[in-house]
Structure formats: C-alpha cells, structure tokens
Amino acid sequence: MALYQRHTDRRFGEPVLVVALDGWVDAGNGADGAVAALLSAGPTELVATFNGEELIDQRARRPVVHIVDGVNEGLTWPVIQLRAGEDLDGRAVCYLVGPEPDFRWGGFVAAVTELADTLAVRLVVGLGAFPAPAPHTRPVRLAATAPPESADLVPRVGVVQGDIDVPSGVWGALELALGAAGIPTVGLWARVPHYVSGMSFPAASAALVDGLNQVAEVSFDATPLHTAADASFRQVDDLIARSDDHLAMVRKLEQSVDTAEGTPLDSGGVLPTGEELAAELERYLRDDHEDPPAGG
Numbered sequence: 001m002a003l004y005q006r007h008t009d010r011r012f013g014e015p016v017l018v019v020a021l022d023g024w025v026d027a028g029n030g031a032d033g034a035v036a037a038l039l040s041a042g043p044t045e046l047v048a049t050f051n052g053e054e055l056i057d058q059r060a061r062r063p064v065v066h067i068v069d070g071v072n073e074g075l076t077w078p079v080i081q082l083r084a085g086e087d088l089d090g091r092a093v094c095y096l097v098g099p100e101p102d103f104r105w106g107g108f109v110a111a112v113t114e115l116a117d118t119l120a121v122r123l124v125v126g127l128g129a130f131p132a133p134a135p136h137t138r139p140v141r142l143a144a145t146a147p148p149e150s151a152d153l154v155p156r157v158g159v160v161q162g163d164i165d166v167p168s169g170v171w172g173a174l175e176l177a178l179g180a181a182g183i184p185t186v187g188l189w190a191r192v193p194h195y196v197s198g199m200s201f202p203a204a205s206a207a208l209v210d211g212l213n214q215v216a217e218v219s220f221d222a223t224p225l226h227t228a229a230d231a232s233f234r235q236v237d238d239l240i241a242r243s244d245d246h247l248a249m250v251r252k253l254e255q256s257v258d259t260a261e262g263t264p265l266d267s268g269g270v271l272p273t274g275e276e277l278a279a280e281l282e283r284y285l286r287d288d289h290e291d292p293p294a295g296g
Contacts, residue, residue, distance in 0.1 A: 003104070003111045004050045004082075012084050014122040015092035016216045021080070023100035024169030027192035028201025030129025033225065034208040035097060041220055044085035047094065048115060052079055055101035055108060082115060087218040094119065100170050108170065109177045116183055123216050124178050124185040126171045129204045132191035135253035136236050140207035145172075145187040147179025153186040156215055186215060193253070196236060203229035 020035035052058070056078055063075040080098035087093055101108045116124060126145075134141065144157035171187060178185040188211045190204035206225035213220055240246045 001051065001054060003054055003107050004048045004115070006048050007046045010045075012092040012094065012119060014120050015084065015094045016212075016218055017094045017096060017116055017119075017121045017124045018127065018212065019096045019124060019171060019174065020127040021096065021098060021100040021170065024171065025128060025130050027129040027131045027194075027197035028190070028199065028204045030190040030192055030201060030204030030208055031127040033200065033202055033205030034127050034212075035095065037205060037209060037222070037225055038093070038212075038220055039083070039085070039095060039097070041088070042085050044083040044095065046081060047084050047119075048082040050080035050082075050098075050101070050108070050111070052077055055080065055103055056099060057102040060102060061099050087220055089219045091218055093218060094121065105170055105173055109173045112174060113177045113181050113183070116178060117181060121183055124174075124183055125212055125216055126174070126185075126187035127208050127212070128169075128171065128187060129190040129192050129201075129208070131194035131197040133253060134191050134193050134257055135250045136193045136196060136201075136203070136233060137250060137254060138257055140203045141191050142207055142211045143189045143191060145175065145189065147175045147185055149179040149182065150184050150186055153184065153215065157186065157188060157211060188212065188215065195249075196232075200232070201229075202226075202232055 018035065018038065020031045022032070026032055058078070061078040063077045065075050066073045078099045080096070080101065083095045083097065085093055085095070096112065142157050143160045144154040146154050175185050175187060188208055190207050190211075192201050192204045202225050206222045206229050209220050209222040209225060212218060213222075240250055
C-alpha cells in the first residue's frame with residue numbers, strides 16, 4: 001500500500017522544505033508556534049497526504065468527532081500533509097506538517113526523500129526546540145544538527161559542543177536519509193529556558209523563523225511573534241521578581257551564558273530546580289487568569 005497520495009503534479013521551482021512534525025521534543029511550543037506563523041503567512045496548496053492507517057496509532061492520536069445536538073457529523077483524522085506556499089518575496093516553500101509517524105519510519109523517510117527529490121527541493125530545514133540552561137533575559141540562541149554531507153551549514157547557525165547521545169525523533173532519520181540523497185539538510189533547534197519549557201514561549205518561535213530566514217534565504221515576518229514574546233517576558237519577569245531564589249537562579253544562568261556558552265551549570269544549593277520553577281510558573285499563570293472570588 002502506498003504511503004502517500006499526490007494531489008497535484010504541479011512544480012514549485014526549487015522550494016525550501018520546512019519539516020515540523022508534532023510528537024517529539026518541542027519546548028515552549030517553539031516549533032509549533034513557528035510553523036503556525038509560517039502557514040498563516042499566505043495561502044498554501046495541498047501537495048500530498050500520507051496514509052494514516054499505515055503510519056499513525058489512532059488510539060494514541062485519536063480523531064476528533066464533531067457532534068451537533070447529539071448528531072455525529074463527522075470525524076477529523078490526524079493526518080500528515082505536504083503543503084506548498086510562498087514567502088513574502090514569492091519564493092516557493094513547502095511544509096511537512098502533522099503528527100510524527102508512530103509506525104514504518106523507514107518507509108516514511110524513504111517516501112519523504114522521494115518527494116523532496118521529485119520536487120527538486122533545494123534545502124530541507126527541520127524546526128524544533130529543547131529545554132536548555134539559558135535565561136529568558138537573553139536572546140534565544142539556536143543550535144543546528146545536520147548530516148555529514150551538510151556539515152557546512154552548522155556553523156551558520158550554532159552548535160552544542162561535544163558528544164551527546166539522546167533519543168531521536170523521526171527528524172534524525174530524515175536528516176541522514178536526505179543527506180545521503182544529496183539534498184542539503186539542517187535542523188534548527190531553539191534553546192528554551194528550562195523553567196519555561198512547559199508553557200508557550202513565543203521568543204523561541206520568533207528565533208526559529210528568523211533562523212529559517214537566514215539559513216534558507218527566505219523572507220517571513222516574525223514581528224507578531226516578537227511582540228508576543230515581549231508580553232511573555234513581562235509575565236515571567238513578574239514572577240521571577242517575587243522570589244530572591246528565582247532571581248539568583250536567573251543571574252547564575254546569565255553569568256554562565258555570558259561567560260562561556262555551553263559551560264555545564266552547577267545548579268545545586270538552595271536554588272530551585274527547573275521543574276519547581278516551571279510548576280510555580282504554571283500556578284501563577286493559572287491563578288492570574290482565574291476570576292476573583294465573589295465578594296472579593
């Protein structure tokens with residue numbers, strides 16, 4: 001059974017392919033916010049859909065049923081799509097979006113590589129975000145990953161120094177296969193302060209869009225994301241200012257980042273853990289949006 005169905009045979013010049021699949025690490029909803037902004041920048045055309053029966057565990061990613069006055073009017077199924085649009089200057093950009101496949105990664109990777117080759121994709125850019133020992137008071141830095149064939153793209157973005165072994169999403173397999181096929185490929189990863197990784201952090205999305213513009217030589221407006229980031233900074237600042245321990249933690253992160261990026265951080269002593277601060281942030285945001293008690 002074919003893993004995808006083409007909906008148009010139209011050519012799109014030599015597009016950039018942006019990959020942002022749900023289901024793997026996306027701290028602060030960085031990639032999700034970035035791709036939402038990209039897709040809303042203009043109309044897109046459906047190029048291909050992937051076979052959800054073959055790729056998606058529908059008990060883990062259940063369809064949504066639409067009910068009106070007790071009548072089931074239909075289901076919306078989780079679907080992986082390849083869409084095509086343009087940047088602000090009319091350059092072709094394609095998007096691989098939807099849930100990360102649960103099954104048949106090898107077949108999926110081969111299908112995406114085939115589509116990228118058929119569409120004459122000039123560059124593939126993956127978007128992601130991970131929790132990092134970084135303060136929210138500094139610009140979000142990006143780190144790159146790339147297959148050996150595209151190693152020259154990494155210095156243009158930045159890198160986490162040293163050797164590291166981590167579980168991989170399907171992007172890791174796509175990187176290697178696309179590189180082996182001779183298609184330039186790079187992953188952009190936003191470093192999200194670990195203590196806000198559980199909430200929306202628009203600064204990460206803005207950094208990813210800015211990074212895409214730079215590395216792919218395309219043009220998208222990240223202004224709305226930067227505006228949203230300013231509002232979220234004020235929200236986090238308000239909470240941090242209430243605790244001397246939290247202020248000390250942020251200052252220590254600032255010193256670490258300013259002195260030597262990537263230096264391991266000793267966060268021992270009385271400073272709160274990232275989980276503790278994230279939990280307090282979530283309580284703060286929840287309480288901040290609750291209605292005041294009657295008579296209060």
